[in-house]
Amino acid sequence: MKNLQRYGLPAFIVLMAVLPHLLNDRWQAVAITFLVFAVVALSQDIVLGKCGMFNMGQALFFGMGAYTTAILNNEFGWPIIATIPLAILIPAIFGVILAGPIVHLRGDYLLVTTIGFNIVFVQVLQNNLGGITGGPNGIFGLDSLSIFGLNLSSQVAVYYFAFVVLILTLWIIRNLERSKSGRAMHYLREDQLAAESIGINTRIYKIFAFGLGAGIAGLAGTVFATQYAAVSPEAFDFIQSVLFFSIVLVGGSSIPGVMIGVFVMFIVPEIFREFATWRYFIFGFAMILSMILRPRGIVPATFGKIPQFLIKGGSHGAE
Amino acid sequence: MDIFLQQLANGLTIGSMFALVALGYTMVYGVMKLINFAHGDMVAASAFVGLTIYTQVMGQSTSLLAVIAIFLLAAVTMACVGVILERVAYRPLREAPRLSAVVSALGASLVIQNGIMLIWGPRMRIFPELVPQVYWDFGGVVISLIQVIILVLSLVLMIALYLFVEKTRMGAAIRAASIDQDAARLMGINVNSVIALIFIIGSSLGAVGGLFIGLYYRGITFNMGWQYGLYAFIAAILGGIGNIPGAMLGGMLLGLFNAFIAGYVSSTWSDAFTFIMLIVILIVRPTGILGERVAEKV
Numbered sequence: 001m002k003n004l005q006r007y008g009l010p011a012f013i014v015l016m017a018v019l020p021h022l023l024n025d026r027w028q029a030v031a032i033t034f035l036v037f038a039v040v041a042l043s044q045d046i047v048l049g050k051c052g053m054f055n056m057g058q059a060l061f062f063g064m065g066a067y068t069t070a071i072l073n074n075e076f077g078w079p080i081i082a083t084i085p086l087a088i089l090i091p092a093i094f095g096v097i098l099a100g101p102i103v104h105l106r107g108d109y110l111l112v113t114t115i116g117f118n119i120v121f122v123q124v125l126q127n128n129l130g131g132i133t134g135g136p137n138g139i140f141g142l143d144s145l146s147i148f149g150l151n152l153s154s155q156v157a158v159y160y161f162a163f164v165v166l167i168l169t170l171w172i173i174r175n176l177e178r179s180k181s182g183r184a185m186h187y188l189r190e191d192q193l194a195a196e197s198i199g200i201n202t203r204i205y206k207i208f209a210f211g212l213g214a215g216i217a218g219l220a221g222t223v224f225a226t227q228y229a230a231v232s233p234e235a236f237d238f239i240q241s242v243l244f245f246s247i248v249l250v251g252g253s254s255i256p257g258v259m260i261g262v263f264v265m266f267i268v269p270e271i272f273r274e275f276a277t278w279r280y281f282i283f284g285f286a287m288i289l290s291m292i293l294r295p296r297g298i299v300p301a302t303f304g305k306i307p308q309f310l311i312k313g314g315s316h317g318a319e
Numbered sequence: 320m321d322i323f324l325q326q327l328a329n330g331l332t333i334g335s336m337f338a339l340v341a342l343g344y345t346m347v348y349g350v351m352k353l354i355n356f357a358h359g360d361m362v363a364a365s366a367f368v369g370l371t372i373y374t375q376v377m378g379q380s381t382s383l384l385a386v387i388a389i390f391l392l393a394a395v396t397m398a399c400v401g402v403i404l405e406r407v408a409y410r411p412l413r414e415a416p417r418l419s420a421v422v423s424a425l426g427a428s429l430v431i432q433n434g435i436m437l438i439w440g441p442r443m444r445i446f447p448e449l450v451p452q453v454y455w456d457f458g459g460v461v462i463s464l465i466q467v468i469i470l471v472l473s474l475v476l477m478i479a480l481y482l483f484v485e486k487t488r489m490g491a492a493i494r495a496a497s498i499d500q501d502a503a504r505l506m507g508i509n510v511n512s513v514i515a516l517i518f519i520i521g522s523s524l525g526a527v528g529g530l531f532i533g534l535y536y537r538g539i540t541f542n543m544g545w546q547y548g549l550y551a552f553i554a555a556i557l558g559g560i561g562n563i564p565g566a567m568l569g570g571m572l573l574g575l576f577n578a579f580i581a582g583y584v585s586s587t588w589s590d591a592f593t594f595i596m597l598i599v600i601l602i603v604r605p606t607g608i609l610g611e612r613v614a615e616k617v
Contacts, residue, residue: 054418101602107417108354109601112556115549116594123591239545242425249422277441281433287426288408295415 008256013167020159028155029227030270035162036224037244038262039169042255043216044244046173049253049301050182051209052189054107057114058244060121061091061214063236065221067125070139070231071132080145080226087222088215095214096207103206118238125233138232145226162223169216170255176212185209250290252297260298321459326582327575332466332535334574335473339528340551341558341566342480343521349497349561350510350517351413353420357404357427359548361397361522364431365529366446366539367439369393373447386449393530394523400431401522402515410511428544435541443540446533469531476524477567484563493517497561550577553597559610568608 016035020028044058065087072078072086102113128135144153145161152161176182188195188202196202225231247265251257264286269279290298340362347355372392377385408427412420453464484490495503496513504510532547533539554573558565576596580589600607 054421102598105601105605108348108560109556109605111354111421112552113598113601116598119549120591120594123588127587246422246425249418277437278433280429281437284426284429284431284433287429288423291415291419291423291426292411295412295419 009170012259016163016166020156025155028159030267032155032159032162032223032227034262034267035159035166036220036227037266038259039162039166039220039223040217041244041247041251041258041262042169042173043213043220045248045253045258046176046185046216047209047213048245048248049258050176050189051185051206053103053206053209054111055114055210055213056111056241056245057116057118057121057238058213058217059236059238059240060114060118061095061217062221062224062240063121063125063231063233064091064094064214065218066225066231066236067133067139067221068218069222069225070142073142073225074139075132080143080222081147084219084222087218089218091218091221092211092215096211099207099210103203103210115238115241118236118241122233122237125236133233134231136233138230138235140230140232142225142229144229158223158227161226165219165223168219172212172216173255181205181208246287250287250297252294252300254297254299254301257297257299257301322582324457324460326578328460328462328466329582330575330578331571332469332574333577334571335470335477336528336531336535336547336570337551337554337574338477338567338570339473339524339531340547341554341570342477342563343525344548344552345555345558345560345563345566346493346517346521348555349563350493350500350514351409351420352417353409354424354552355409355521356421356424356548357408357431358521358525359546359551360428360431360435360544361400361404362525362529362532362547362551363539363541363544364400364435365393365397365526366533366543367435367444367541368396368526369530369533370439370444370446370539373449379447381447381449381451389449390527390530394526397522397526397529398519401518404431405514405518410514432542432544439541441541443538446537446539450534465534469535472527473531476527480520480524481563481567489516550593553593556597556607557600559607562607562609565607565609572608 019031023031040058040062043061044055047053047055047058068087068090069080069083072083073080098117102110105113125133125138126136133139144151145157146152152158176185184195184200184202184205187198188200188205192202224235243265247261248258250264251259251261265283269276275282294300340358343358343361344355347353347358369389372389373379373385376392377389404427408423409420412423450465450468455462484493492503492508492513493516495506495508496510500510503513528547528551532543550573551570554569555566556569557573558567558569573593577589577593580586580592584592
């Protein structure tokens with residue numbers, strides 16, 4: 001396990017860095033999808049896994065980032081790169097505003113409220129509020145990526161764009177885990193009352209987690225919009241949120257676990273295309289089975305460096 | 320005024336369907352503290368099972384006896400599915416972290432939903448016309464026989480359930496288990512049987528709800544369970560989750576709310592309005608209308 005942590009991540013990064021040169025066009029597109037969804041799943045992990053808040057609306061922030069990029073590019077003619085700051089900021093601000101009144105809710109109520117936000121968001125997109133979201137068809141025909149006049153429209157360029165975003169996300173999560181706020185989130189997940197009694201402002205950290213997760217998901221949304229040069233409401237449906245929610249918990253809210261979850265949920269179906277109609281039927285069984293066999297996820301998250309002999313039973317409930 | 324009375328009638332009809340389905344959510348939540356995400360898909364499955372019983376077993380007969388048989392057979396089938404579901408997907412996770420059971424419920428939902436798709440196909444099917452198309456016109460307000468049957472039968476079932484839970488020994492066991500499982504076990508209540516009983520009752524009520532949905536809307540699709548399930552779940556929360564009269568009240572209120580939004584504002588925004596109302600209620604009164612204020616266990 002220790003070796004996996006020490007060598008696994010660098011090996012994974014090196015592999016992902018050379019990957020597009022080993023793949024043909026179709027599989028490059030699949031690899032980009034993997035990177036984008038991995039970033040969204042990791043952003044969901046900050047809220048759900050690290051902070052323990054039952055958020056089932058992460059596709060909302062993913063979609064908000066994608067639509068921010070699409071609208072700024074399509075309506076106002078901004079280049080894709082210039083939309084990135086707003087595609088991070090707008091979802092992050094919405095994350096903070098939406099989380100503010102609801103973070104005190106108990107687990108299941110929070111879950112339903114976040115589903116609600118997601119459904120309201122999709123309905124707003126479909127009903128073409130303000131005439132800028134393009135209705136049920138969405139927005140298509142976005143510009144391709146370019147920096148300083150350098151045209152980066154090739155699929156490999158989009159891949160490396162997504163790759164940089166994933167590295168950035170991994171770096172943020174690494175730093176988060178080793179920072180004051182990461183420790184605060186860990187304690188408040190383990191026991192909110194105890195966290196409050198040692199002086200952690202749980203409310204602030206919960207809202208912070210929502211905002212941070214939303215910002216990262218928004219950035220992933222920009223990559224998504226760039227890859228397809230289009231956005232449409234059903235890509236950000238709450239069923240997508242359910243998938244991200246499940247990925248984090250089946251994976252065990254650790255970085256390798258989340259990666260495995262994304263791979264199984266989005267890449268394996270591409271390999272077994274002839275069984276496409278069986279996809280969710282089999283996943284449903286896999287979800288039940290993995291929870292029965294490993295209730296804390298395939299690769300459970302570990303936190304800090306507590307000596308093994310001090311851990312009693314090793315049971316940190318995710319509750 | 321006509322619009323008002325018409326939407327009142329429509330709202331009570333859909334409200335009673337929501338309420339029937341909501342009872343399944345609220346009873347499971349009351350005892351197991353688990354959102355049974357698969358319940359909505361069981362409701363959808365019931366409509367398809369009813370369709371197959373109609374064509375294969377009843378030989379497309381719409382006599383009163385055949386219709387009653389369809390309802391009973393579908394309810395029994397879904398009760399069996401419910402018990403199996405609990406045995407396979409939920410019982411092994413009773414001591415696990417809460418979120419594991421939630422993921423298992425989501426998995427079960429995917430299995431049932433896509434099981435329906437694999438058996439009956441991905442396209443919309445038309446539910447048979449089990450009840451003759453009779454309409455009464457009360458000065459501009461049109462009420463159909465189907466609406467009357469749905470409303471009356473739902474009320475009868477809900478009153479029966481209420482009396483069962485409040486007046487019988489088995490009902491007392493259900494109430495005890497939903498207050499404190501461990502204490503109930505110490506008092507000699509077989510909690511496993513109580514949970515099985517809850518799944519039998521909840522699933523068969525949901526099955527009746529599914530057949531009503533088929534009768535009322537006619538078109539049934541494999542993925543409709545999420546939509547109706549979500550609405551029913553909102554109804555359960557609205558009334559105070561875990562509270563049986565609350566689910567009935569919540570269902571009726573949600574049905575009326577939806578009908579009036581559709582009648583007076585716009586039907587394309589009904590989902591958004593419903594959820595905004597839900598979010599506001601949860602912020603102001605997180606335990607629902609009839610729910611009691613309980614301190615969270617730490």
